[in-house]
Amino acid sequence: MKRTDYLSWDEYFMAVALLAAQRSKDPNTQVGACVANEQNKIVGVGYNGFPWGCSDDELPWNRTGAFLDTKYPYVCHAELNAVLNSISKDLRNCRIYVGLFPCNECTKVIIQSGIKEIIYLSDKYKDSDQVKASKIMLNSAGIAYRRLKTELRSITISLVPPEL
């Protein structure tokens, strides 16, 4: 008899996004994103981090202070990286799974790439103008968004082989 406690596609792609988020060096918010196509194949994954070649040791991770002394002008968001890392430029009819509701800049990238649905976990910045702008654009463009529904509270991955 087959297992019944396997991950759904939605849980699986969100888990991939959350695993990618664990690569983030951001001390405050780690975000991951995973793009899946209509055949449920992963076509792109990303997390928030500084651009290629920009040293994590030189750029700041601060949230406050003078703009140029914070992370905000420099960090590439998870969704941008997931789209840029995708195997195809054409993401028509794909879904993006992301730990945090996309900001307005990522929403523009998502819409322009052809992605048709956003599945998110947290909407902790829902009262910000950025997220409000995202929803205005998504509603206007007819792009669906929904919070992941799952009974699971966590997914454990053991790196210890079962025989040990």
Ligand SMILES: O=c1[nH]c(=O)n([C@H]2C[C@H](O)[C@@H](COP(=O)(O)O)O2)cc1CO
């Ligand atoms: O959609 C997003 N995707 C994403 O990767 N991020 C990143 C940028 C920052 O590194 C971090 C947000 O930082 P903070 O929560 O400290 O303001 O999350 C932030 C958002 C939402 O603004």
Ligand SMILES: [Zn+2]
């Ligand atoms: Zn963003």
